Amino acid sequence: MRLLRRPAFGLLGQVVAILLITLLIEFGASTILYERASGFAVRDDEANRLAEHLVISRRLLAERPPQGRSTMAAELTTDRYALTWSPTPHPTPRIAPALDEMQRQVLEWEPSLQNANLQLRLLSPGRRSVVTGGMQLADGSWVYFRTLAPIGGISFAAERIALALIPAIALMVLAGVALRRSFRPLRMLAAAADRVGHGAVEPVEVDGPGEVRRVISAFNDMQERIRALIAGRTQALAAVGHDLRTPLARLHLRTEALPRDDTREAILHDVAEMEAMITSLLAFLGGAEPEAPSMVDLAVLCETVIDDAADRGADAVYEGPDHLELRVRRLSIKRAMTNLVENALHYGNSVTLTLAREGTGVVIRVVDDGPGIPEDKLREVLEPFVRLDPARGRDTVGFGLGLSIVAKAVADEGGTLTLSNRAEGGLEACISLPDTQRHSDTQ
Incomplete structure (x- = not known):
């Protein structure tokens, strides 16, 4: 009795699964890296814009007398940045993390702000992240600012990931069809191997990659050798059975001519036993055509x-x-x-x-x-x-x-x-x- 357990996945399924997992990881990682790079690009552009706005605002406010600077700060407020002027410094919120990298980008873009005591912080009111900060004018007064729109960040939008995965899924379908075609010779080989010993010998068509073709050729040769071996054994058994039955038949006829006594009955019993043994042996070993x-x-x-x-x-x-x-x-x-x-x-x-x-x-x-x-x-x-x-x-x-x-x-x-x-x-x-x-x- 053979105990066979069907595998959870066939060879085709395993290869497709491996390719699918690999492509999913590759496209997912590529999408995340792309979004991350986009986020850094948005931050760099935000730093450049902020640097230009701060340089212009600092120059214009410095030219105005103190009593007109509040009005000028309101005029310098745009849809992206809000500005206020204060003669004295305001306390910096301690819970707001410093934006050292963005501050470095602003100073590299506008070196004239090096002596402005520039400070940048990140505030997150609700679910929005905005940049706030301040810079000092030459007379010691301060200009405070903040971004009105949330700063750009990493986007994990499902739409972008889905769009990136569509080509991967299409490629996987095409790869699955191609792999199924490539594994067809292996399926034919498995079916032929399962038929061995249950009928006529049917050679498998030699097809597929080089390694598979060699396996199929070796299987066909093995199948032919087995067929020749069984045919030779069957022919030998039939010949032996015929040769043994001929003298047994003659012995049976000669025994019939003997007088009826115990010796005659014993001989007939032995002849019948030998015939039964030959019949059972040929039946077990397959001495006839299937x-x-x-x-x-x-x-x-x-x-x-x-x-x-x-x-x-x-x-x-x-x-x-x-x-x-x-x-x-x-x-x-x-x-x-x-x-x-x-x-x-x-x-x-x-x-x-x-x-x-x-x-x-x-x-x-x-x-x-x-x-x-x-x-x-x-x-x-x-x-x-x-x-x-x-x-x-x-x-x-x-x-x-x-x-x-x-x-x-x-x-x-x-x-x-x-x-x-x-x-x-x-x-x-x-x-x-x-x-x-x-x-x-x-x-």
Whole structure:
């Protein structure tokens, strides 16, 4: 039984996610840096304008007599800057941080303000940030000013970030389409690898990047070697089976001519046992061409197996519908059910075969009244060449491949075989087969 866990993301999804995260980080960082640079540019322009306004205002106020300077300061007030004149200094607000960098820019732009005792502060009334400050005139009086509009800063406007991300998203869509096309050979390779051992060999088209093409070529070569190996083994098994059956048939005919005594019966029993061993070995190793699935009436097939056992005098009963069709390998499933019924009759006195639909599949149960199997041996008994004769109480014929053949036939159909001991005694063999045709029709 294979335990497979589907990955959260495929290779294409992981590559697209990595590219998307990288582009998001790049465009987001670029947008922030652009906005930050714009903010610094606005501050530099604000410092230049403020320097020009202060130089002009200081010169004009210095030319006026003290009694007319308040009026002149009001006239110098614009829609960007408000000015007031005071003969004495006003206390500087301590909570307002100093704008040392902006003050340096103003003094570099207008060196004549070096001796004006210029002071700049940042005030934030409410959510607005304005520049306020003062400078001293030659007679010791002061000119105070403030910006009327908020100063420029860093803008994290969602619109700008969205506009910056639109090209990234478009590129990601194009990249996803291109990557999907590039990964198509890998998907074909995975599908072909999953088909290995379940049908005819189908070479994969060599396509894609150089590394992928080499992998596909190596896979095609490996697939062909496996096919040749299986074909050679199948041919060898068929030849061995034929060569062994020929002398056995001659031995059987010669034994029939012997007088009827214990020696003759012992020889016939040994010949029958050897034929059974060859048949079971070829069935397990696949000594014939692989059988193709087809629509089979399982109910009729089950009744046929039970009728054959009942004709031999066995206590065999079938319980189930009159008809139930399923796409399976007919000979393989019939051999599996025959092995289970024969196994049940070999170790018990009666057998009951039931057939029913359960959920999205079909369940076949073969129940006997024999001694059962020890709990710690239920899984081991499904292995090839394992015989538990002491536990079952009788000698068996063959290599111990009966249940292994059943497990292989069920696995080829995508089903499961489960063995369990019944509380009232005996063994229950349960075959669960998926009904893929019915499931697809209901989708």
